[in-house]
Amino acid sequence: xxxxxxxxxxxxxxxxxxxxxxxxxxxxxxxxxxxxxxxxxxxxxxxxxxxxxxxxxxxxxxxxxxxxxxxxxxxxxxxxxxxxxxxxxxxxxxxxxxxxxxxxxxxxxxxxxx
Amino acid sequence: xxxxxxxxxxxxxxxxxxxxxxxxxxxxxxxxxxxxxxxxxxxxxxxxxxxxxxxxxxxxxxxxxxxxxxxxxxxxxxxxxxxxxxxxxxxxxxxxxxxxxxxxxxxxxxxxxxxxx
Numbered sequence: 001x002x003x004x005x006x007x008x009x010x011x012x013x014x015x016x017x018x019x020x021x022x023x024x025x026x027x028x029x030x031x032x033x034x035x036x037x038x039x040x041x042x043x044x045x046x047x048x049x050x051x052x053x054x055x056x057x058x059x060x061x062x063x064x065x066x067x068x069x070x071x072x073x074x075x076x077x078x079x080x081x082x083x084x085x086x087x088x089x090x091x092x093x094x095x096x097x098x099x100x101x102x103x104x105x106x107x108x109x110x111x112x113x114x
Numbered sequence: 115x116x117x118x119x120x121x122x123x124x125x126x127x128x129x130x131x132x133x134x135x136x137x138x139x140x141x142x143x144x145x146x147x148x149x150x151x152x153x154x155x156x157x158x159x160x161x162x163x164x165x166x167x168x169x170x171x172x173x174x175x176x177x178x179x180x181x182x183x184x185x186x187x188x189x190x191x192x193x194x195x196x197x198x199x200x201x202x203x204x205x206x207x208x209x210x211x212x213x214x215x216x217x218x219x220x221x222x223x224x225x226x227x228x229x230x231x
Contacts, residue, residue, distance in 0.1 A: 036222075043118070043204055043222030089157065093218075101147065101170055102220060106156035 002027045006090045006105035013080055013112050021075040021108045023064075023090035031094040033057075033066055033073040038087045038107070047075075047088070080112045116140065118207050118223035126229045132193040135226045139186050139207030145169075146188040147220060148180060151202040160203075163188050164211040192228075200230045 007022040025031065032051040036044040048057030053068035062077045073090060090105040119138045127133050139146050148160040159172040163182035180190040186207075192199055206220035 041224070043224045044206075045222070046219050049219075101159040101162060101172070103159075104149075104157040 002031065002092060002094050002103045004090050004092055004103055004105035006088075006108055009087075009107070009109040011108060011110045013110070015082055015112055015114050016079045017112075019075070019077040019080045019084075019110070021088055021090075021110070023073045023075065023105060025071050025073065025090075025092050027071075027092055027094045029094045031092040033064070034091040034093070034102075035062070035064055035073070035075050036089040036091060036104075038089065040086070044089060080110070082112045082114055085110055085112050118205060118221050120203075120205055120223040120226050122226060123224065124227045124229075126231065127195050128231050129195055129197060131195050132191060133195060133228060134189055134191045135203055135205075135228070137188045137190075137205035137207075137223060139188070139205075140221055143207035143209050143221070144186055145208045145211045145218075146182055146186065147206045147208075148188070148190050149204045149206065150174075151204055151225070152200075157204070160190065162211065169211050195230045197230050200228060202227050 003026045005024050034049045035047040037047045038044045048059040050057040050066035053066055056065045064073050064075045066073055087107045087109045089107045091102050093102050121136045145164045147162040150158050161180050162170045166182045177193045182188040202225045204222055204225045206222045208218050208220045210218045
């Protein structure tokens with residue numbers, strides 16, 4: 001079946017540090033890939049997405065590239081801010097595998113300190 | 115445009131009771147999906163409703179059920195509550211059903227925090 005594995009947290013960084021959160025996936029078809037972010041006390045918000053191999057999703061300084069050869073979709077940001085502190089979820093949607101729902105990784109908590 | 119709303123935001127129940135949670139999707143969205151979020155299991159899919167029909171169901175016992183009304187509002191019900199049902203329950207709405215488009219964005223509500231004592 002489809003699954004998403006992302007690095008365990010928590011991740012603690014100083015402001016302006018470089019961020020990488022690793023995400024790898026297993027899918028039987030050709031999935032679309034997503035990063036969602038959850039700020040404290042809120043629901044999930046879509047951060048970025050990529051729908052086919054080699055696509056790069058980007059938003060608010062975050063980027064992730066869909067790598068089919070390594071089945072990865074790592075999230076990166078060049079310079080994090082305190083306001084980026086949140087839980088980040090990698091997810092996939094694989095319509096080609098039939099009626100399967102969005103599958104999430106377990107989430108990575110990021111804390112950015114000033 | 116108003117976002118997804120969920121009521122109540124917080125709920126405390128005791129074992130054996132039942133609970134009903136409500137979700138109002140974004141106007142024009144016909145799909146509502148429910149997820150359970152716990153520290154140990156992460157986000158797990160419960161079910162999806164589209165145009166008042168259940169389109170998909172996750173691997174949860176029959177104590178978890180749901181429905182959708184003609185205005186797309188959805189409710190989920192959990193009967194005979196157990197301690198392990200304590201979780202954040204999130205609903206998400208989208209314009210299309212999940213099976214219709216793999217890049218169909220889901221918009222999440224803030225969740226209902228259920229505590230079972």
